[in-house]
Amino acid sequence: FQELPREKSFSGNLMFKHDGFWCAEKVFHPIISFQKHFKSEDSDILLATLPKAGTTWLKAIVFSIVHRNDCTVDKSPLINSNPHALVPFEYQVYGKRENPDLRSAPGPLILSTHIPHNALPRSIFDTKCKIIYLCRNPLDQFISQWHFIQQIDVEENKPIALDKAFELFLQGKEYFGPFWDQILGYWKASFKNPEKVLFLKYEDLKRDTINQVRNIAKFLELPFSIEEEKNGLIEDITKLCGFESLKNMDGNKPDKVQPGLQIKNSSFFRKGEVGDWVNYLTPDMVSRGASLIEEKFGESGLKFDFV
Numbered sequence: 001f002q003e004l005p006r007e008k009s010f011s012g013n014l015m016f017k018h019d020g021f022w023c024a025e026k027v028f029h030p031i032i033s034f035q036k037h038f039k040s041e042d043s044d045i046l047l048a049t050l051p052k053a054g055t056t057w058l059k060a061i062v063f064s065i066v067h068r069n070d071c072t073v074d075k076s077p078l079i080n081s082n083p084h085a086l087v088p089f090e091y092q093v094y095g096k097r098e099n100p101d102l103r104s105a106p107g108p109l110i111l112s113t114h115i116p117h118n119a120l121p122r123s124i125f126d127t128k129c130k131i132i133y134l135c136r137n138p139l140d141q142f143i144s145q146w147h148f149i150q151q152i153d154v155e156e157n158k159p160i161a162l163d164k165a166f167e168l169f170l171q172g173k174e175y176f177g178p179f180w181d182q183i184l185g186y187w188k189a190s191f192k193n194p195e196k197v198l199f200l201k202y203e204d205l206k207r208d209t210i211n212q213v214r215n216i217a218k219f220l221e222l223p224f225s226i227e228e229e230k231n232g233l234i235e236d237i238t239k240l241c242g243f244e245s246l247k248n249m250d251g252n253k254p255d256k257v258q259p260g261l262q263i264k265n266s267s268f269f270r271k272g273e274v275g276d277w278v279n280y281l282t283p284d285m286v287s288r289g290a291s292l293i294e295e296k297f298g299e300s301g302l303k304f305d306f307v
């Protein structure tokens, strides 16, 4: 990989352009290993996102839907475990071994990735493996990433100026970016094959969590029964996975660190709101961001909600 194009991300750490996306040096080998060796099965569920699009939330919801019988508000594994421990990223599991034992836990395999649709392991397309993609408006995603990176990934802990980070963002130079290619790949795939790829937006999930949870379950062919609906199971899952609820779980207290990621569990919960970009970006930044978004997404029909 020494010959691949390279750039520094806005954390200052090295990224390589591989298969059309910017891959962080430290996850490069595990990701290649996943691409090469992953053997999908029909029951697999893959959660795809850009970093800071709401991955943690989606993991909690899907885990709770799949394991609904063990996920009541008072006894869910989410109480003591961060969602990233229950639903790992591919680079966490492939970081340890080339062919990890992925299927030892009960229930279907739920795995998470940030890599683009066109870079996914081919075997995913030979099975009925379902893909759920969660997208967030790019300005909030950028602001969330900028905050997150300050906590976890800054060389010598130097703070990164927002305007410098924004320039890189506009050039698509961020982990798993360019963001427009990553988002549009899943957007198009969801039209081509809606039974395989479900495309969700963070803002819709925020506005109408109950219906979105119901839709996710239906898409996974695990719909809620009339009995479960009557018993308020969807409301329970929504509440359990809500921002304040997850943030305050024992497993997400600031002293808990995610093994394999070396990130404080609490750093996955900052504000959890739509429209926080307004507190950080200047009018000029907003205007440049809006032009880029129009240029890249204008023809696709994909619209973002910014507030």
Ligand code: A3P
Pocket (backbone or CB within 6 Å): 049, 050, 051, 052, 053, 054, 055, 056, 057, 140, 143, 144, 145, 147, 241, 242, 243, 244, 246, 268, 269, 270, 271, 272, 273, 276
């Ligand atoms: P903010 O930094 O804007 O607050 P990811 O999980 O992909 O790393 O994304 C993290 C972002 O999702 C953070 O956004 C975080 O606060 C938000 N988030 C985490 N859990 C959430 C929840 N249950 N509901 C809504 N947003 C949530």
